Amino acid sequence: MRALLVVNPKATTTSGRTRDVLIHALRSDLKLEVAETQYRGHAGDLARRAAEDGWVDLVVALGGDGTVNEVVNGLLAHGPSERVPRLAVVPGGSTNVFARALGLPNDPVEATGALLDALEQRRERAIGLGKAFTEGEPDRWFTFTAGLGFDAGVVGRVEEQRRSGRKSTHALYVNQALRHYVTEREHRRRGPITLEINGLEPVPGLVLSIVSNTSPWTYLGSRPVLPSPRASFETHLDIFGITRMTAFGTARTVRQILRSHTPADGQAEAPGPTGKHVVSYHDVRHFTLVSQEPAPFQVDGDHLGDRSRVSFTGVRRALRVIV
Template sequence: MRVMLITNPFATFTTAEGRDALANTLSSRFIVDVEHTTHRGHAGELGARAVAQGYDAVVVHGGDGSVNEVANGMLGAPSGTTPERGTLPALGVVPGGSANVFARALDISRDPLVATAQLMALLDTGARRPISLGHTLDRWFLFNAGMGMDAIVVRQMEALRHKGHKATASRYLRMTLSAFFRPSVVAPTFTVEVPDHAPIDGVRFGFVSNTGPWTYFGTRPIHTNPGTDFEHGLGVFAATSVSVPRSLVLGSTMVRGTNPRAAHLHRDDDVEWVRFRSDNPADVQMDGDYLGEYTDLDFGYRRHVLDVVADPITS
């Protein structure tokens, strides 16, 4: 089996020793080519090369952003011709970021050593799981994309990372609380449209999910759409208020893992499409990476477009 191992030396929780240990472990059983990313977009270039050169599997050691880039490189733009699943390498992940939402949604351990052992066993048995992906802005997303307050937090966090600060869970929590309770930047409102529902106006922040959880705080999953998974359509979560009392109540239900419900919240699972419309440019994030400001987002999904190295779903 030929495996391309793509590592991100700049990921929050990767080390040179850990990357070498992973490469050596994989090389003990497979033919492994190691590639280190050097710039933004490089992981996508490597993913495309892995497809062109006929690798059996691509393993990413990095954060969610690196995995997103690789998946987009392997699949190409959603507006183009999507390769047939059986013609692509399987995508495996050894977590190296701060949240590692995608890997953990696939029941991959957040501990890189444990995840490596899982990966080796799965590769040995040829385990594959087909997953569906969401898309917007002619890019695929693995677990969620958002407009408004959460994207502002991602933008502020990226600014801190560029100054040398790590993207830890506690830092994310502090910045999220500051954004909602002491907002220094006010996000524009926007309108959300979903099938069979009147447009929802005055939305302050909204997420479109491809699976759950939305994110993790340490070991605790944070659920916006508990009924959304890789096997069905998109989940939508749109709130028309950021008031402190309402945000506290809504946040507590998300932490508990119960279905979030509130008068100012529209939430739905398994929808075919979602549209966000804003009169003014608003911040947008995808899989935890900041994309910039946009006024229009059209979301869709495609079923079973990518095979991942994970235990298949049992019926």
């Protein structure tokens, strides 16, 4: 099988020696070409050219969720089709939500072993993805999450810290979330975002809006964070929002999204967080988030600036993944 390995040399959890071992292992089973990313967006450019040229059957992303997102957007630059190469992931970031949601080991060496076994057994899975649309901006596919408002603001703060030399850690995210909570006092009481779903009454006043393509949304260390526990790669998109972030209510919601969600007696599916200010929708194909003022926007943990209107759609069986 002909394959392209897209390597992020700045991946958080892989050293040069580890990458050399992984490349050697992959070359034992694949006709492998290796390309290291050199700038933001380079992984997408490499994947797009590979898909357009038609010379590879498989693109392997070695890096974190940002690298994976770029590769996915490159592969699907012209939309889903049977001609699009398959995707495989070797986790190399600090959190690796997408890889872990697929059931892959979080260790890159173990994940490489699982990948080689999957290739030998010809195991693959067609997964659904989300797509975000903003007028005047490029469309953006996402693998596990997108967000407009408070959560995207936290992502933006973390990226600022990383640009100043701070290492991406779970402690950094928690610290910046607390700082953002303190500084966003006015928006915590009533948010500027309205959720619009065809056929339903608009839901105004959202402070936070998290769009999930799978569950969990992210991880806090080894603990999954579950705002939309029913989201999956087999359904369309889930939406979780909060219309007011009081200290007590926010603490209650945080406890809910950190707990394990299992179906209660007589229930077919696990419930999600509940509360007076909680908004939740499951398996929605199309919807739009509209903000009264430009609000922070993120996809797969990548801050994309401020947006006033973003539409979303879920696309089932958009991409084939080796698992």
